[in-house]
Amino acid sequence: xxxxxxxxxxxxxxxxxxxxxxxxxxxxxxxxxxxxxxxxxxxxxxxxxxxxxxxxxxxxxxxxxxxxxxxxxxxxxxxxxxxxxxxxxxxxxxxxxxxxxxxxxxxxxxxxxxxxxxxxxxxxxxxxxxxxxxxxxxxxxxxxxxxxxxxxxxxxxxxxxxxxxxxxxxxxxxxxxxxxxxxxxxxxxxxxxxxxxxx
Amino acid sequence: xxxxxxxxxxxxxxxxxxxxxxxxxxxxxxxxxxxxxxxxxxxxxxxxxxxxxxxxxxxxxxxxxxxxxxxxxxxxxxxxxxxxxxxxxxxxxxxxxxxxxxxxxxxxxxxxxxxxxxxxxxxxxxxxxxxxxxxxxxxxxxxxxxxxxxxxxxxxxxxxxxxxxxxxxxxxxxxxxxxxxxxxxxxxxxxxxxxxxxx
DNA sequence: ATTAGTTTTCGACACGCTGTCAAGAAACCA
DNA sequence: TGGTTTCTTGACAGCGTGTCGAAAACTAAT
Numbered sequence: 001x002x003x004x005x006x007x008x009x010x011x012x013x014x015x016x017x018x019x020x021x022x023x024x025x026x027x028x029x030x031x032x033x034x035x036x037x038x039x040x041x042x043x044x045x046x047x048x049x050x051x052x053x054x055x056x057x058x059x060x061x062x063x064x065x066x067x068x069x070x071x072x073x074x075x076x077x078x079x080x081x082x083x084x085x086x087x088x089x090x091x092x093x094x095x096x097x098x099x100x101x102x103x104x105x106x107x108x109x110x111x112x113x114x115x116x117x118x119x120x121x122x123x124x125x126x127x128x129x130x131x132x133x134x135x136x137x138x139x140x141x142x143x144x145x146x147x148x149x150x151x152x153x154x155x156x157x158x159x160x161x162x163x164x165x166x167x168x169x170x171x172x173x174x175x176x177x178x179x180x181x182x183x184x185x186x187x188x189x190x191x192x193x194x195x196x197x198x199x
Numbered sequence: 200x201x202x203x204x205x206x207x208x209x210x211x212x213x214x215x216x217x218x219x220x221x222x223x224x225x226x227x228x229x230x231x232x233x234x235x236x237x238x239x240x241x242x243x244x245x246x247x248x249x250x251x252x253x254x255x256x257x258x259x260x261x262x263x264x265x266x267x268x269x270x271x272x273x274x275x276x277x278x279x280x281x282x283x284x285x286x287x288x289x290x291x292x293x294x295x296x297x298x299x300x301x302x303x304x305x306x307x308x309x310x311x312x313x314x315x316x317x318x319x320x321x322x323x324x325x326x327x328x329x330x331x332x333x334x335x336x337x338x339x340x341x342x343x344x345x346x347x348x349x350x351x352x353x354x355x356x357x358x359x360x361x362x363x364x365x366x367x368x369x370x371x372x373x374x375x376x377x378x379x380x381x382x383x384x385x386x387x388x389x390x391x392x393x394x395x396x397x398x
Numbered sequence: 399a400t401t402a403g404t405t406t407t408c409g410a411c412a413c414g415c416t417g418t419c420a421a422g423a424a425a426c427c428a
Numbered sequence: 429t430g431g432t433t434t435c436t437t438g439a440c441a442g443c444g445t446g447t448c449g450a451a452a453a454c455t456a457a458t
Contacts, residue, residue, distance in 0.1 A: 002405045002454045023309070025224045028444060042407060044446065101308070108373045109300070109308035110222070128374040157387050161364075164384050168367030174307045175327040185363050188356050192391050203435065204424095227415055241436060243417065400458085407452070415444080423436070428429100 004046065006038045009060075011046075016057035020100045023110055024054050024123075055126060061103065062130045065092070066137075073137050078145030079194060082162070085138065086186035089166050093173045093182070102170035104130055135163045151194060158193050165189045203245065205237045208259075210245075215256035219299045222309055223253050223322075254325060260302065261329045264291070265336075272336055277344030278393060281361070284337065285385035288365050292372045292381070301369035303329055334362045350393060357392050364388045 014036045018027040029050055033040040047053040072084040093102050108127045111120045139159035145151040151158070169182050213235045217226040228249055232239040246252040271283040292301050307326045310319045338358035344350040350357070368381050 002407085002452080004406070005453095025309075029446095030444075039407060039409090040445095041409080041447095045406065050445070105370050106308045108370055109305045110224075124374070131371075131374050157383070160380070160384055161387055161391070164364055164367035164371060164388075165360075166367070167370035168363035168365070171304050171307055171366035171370065172330075172363060175323070175330050181359070184356070185359055188360055189363075192360070228417095229415075238437060239416095240418095240438080244435065249416070402455100402457080404455085405453085408450085409448100410450105411446105411448080413445085413447105416442085418440080418442105420439090421437085424434085426431100426433080428431085 006036060006042070008046070011036045011038065011043070012053075012057045012060055015053055016061055016103075019054055019057060020061075020103050021096065023106060024050070025110060029053075051120070051123060055122060058103070058107070058123075058126055062126065066130065066133055068092075069134055069137055073141045078141065078148070078150040079190060081141050081145075082138075082190050082193070083187075085141075085162075086166070086183075086190065090169065090173075090179065090182050090186060093170055094179050099173065099177065101174055102167075105167055105170035131163060131167075134166075135159050138162050153193075162189065162193065203241075205235060205241065207245070210235045210237065210242070211252075211256045211259055214252055215260055215302075218253055218256060219260075219302045220295065222305060223249070224309060228252075250319070250322060254321060257302070257306070257322075257325055261325065265329065265332055267291075268333055268336055272340045277340065277347070277349040278389060280340050280344075281337075281389050281392070282386075284340075284361075285365070285382075285389065289368065289372075289378065289381050289385060292369055293378050298372065298376065300373055301366075304366055304369035305373075330362060330366075333365075334358050337361050352392075361388065361392060 011032070015027075015032045018032055018035065021027075022031075029040050029043055032038075032053075033043055036043075043053065047056065068088055069085065072088045073081045075081070076084070093099060104127050107123060111123050136159075139155050142151055142153075142155040142158050146153070146155060165185070169185060172185070173179075173182060210231070214226075214231045217231055217234065220226075221230075228239050228242055231237075231252075232242055235242075242252060246255065267287055268284060271287045272280045274280070275283070292298060303326050306322060310322050335358075338354045341350055341354040341357050345352075345354060364384070368384060371384070372378075372381060
């Protein structure tokens with residue numbers, strides 16, 4: 001059989017970069033094909049559809065990001081861990097020029113109820129999955145912190161609250177683009193959650 | 200001059216309903232024209248572009264919604280006011296079948312950095328404007344509550360935190376569609392913010 | 399070395415969407 | 429009634445996704 005003339009992973013990387021910067025609906029396969037030096041038809045042949053290509057590219061990102069979260073939440077006091085987590089989150093939103101925002105949040109709001117019901121659901125699942133996994137990591141950090149007496153409260157509720165704030169930060173980032181504001185909110189949230197200990 | 204054969208406001212209402220359900224990029228002017236019983240070209244003649252039509256339709260929604268927020272935040276104890284505010288917010292996200300989500304959050308994430316730089320910026324401003332106005336209303340309620348001894352803390356920071364949570368709720372609604380979860384998070388947030396009083 | 403078979407690549411096509419434009423239609427005013 | 433103005437209509441260009449068949453390129457077998 002004839003070997004493929006392009007590298008799968010390279011294309012996924014290039015594609016996700018475009019998706020991240022311009023959104024799924026905002027990037028065309030022609031864009032990706034041009035950037036990757038590949039014919040558009042070849043992409044369809046190799047990946048099937050734009051959504052399928054996006055899903056593969058997103059999975060790669062999700063894995064990387066989850067690893068980074070795990071690292072951020074892995075050392076130091078609970079406050080340090082949470083600070084590192086928020087820092088990672090905000091830095092991720094603000095990466096790129098101009099800042100690319102949060103691909104997960106964007107995807108979640110961008111898709112939803114368009115018209116194509118089929119693959120949209122797969123994408124939603126992928127986004128929701130990453131959110132769930134990160135929530136679990138935060139919850140674990142809180143539980144461990146509770147054992148060490150750094151936090152007293154319901155880890156589950158607190159973790160969900162923190163995740164909700166990070167999603168909100170992703171939205172505010174798009175609305176105002178004010179990184180200092182985001183960091184203030186993050187610090188305030190940590191105070192609120194940890195302060196609940198010394199009620 | 201020849202009078203217009205359709206009612207401006209009717210079209211805006213019909214258009215926003217579609218935009219809300221399917222997103223700006225997900226609805227075509229053909230859809231709106233069909234629903235409104237108007238020719239597509241007439242819409243271009245009357246409004247100029249899809250984005251302009253959306254902006255007009257959104258302004259109408261924003262005004263209505265802002266009024267509802269003002270009402271919700273207007274009576275009772277501070278806790279009651281915040282509860283009513285979150286209730287309004289979540290009910291709004293979950294209205295329609297299937298639930299339509301938050302048009303502001305969706306718009307904020309959907310637009311951003313597509314390719315058309317011109318009108319996207321106007322839309323972003325409109326979205327951000329509504330968020331800012333609501334933040335101010337919440338902050339006012341908190342300040343008033345502080346005077347009455349129902350809250351002690353920085354009203355500005357707390358208001359921003361609450362708004363961030365509502366934006367996060369809009370995202371989680373899309374991710375999980377679990378209304379009970381949203382209400383739990385809202386209740387937890389109120390406890391956290393008001394609980395900070397009795398530190 | 400030649401040939402058969404398989405996979406990739408390429409180009410043309412159908413279809414939908416946005417936005418433009420010119421020509422037709424309808425109301426109003428003089 | 430005639431002219432002007434505005435709205436409506438339909439055709440068009442341009443770009444997007446996705447499909448299809450044919451050509452090209454490589455492997456493997458004879």
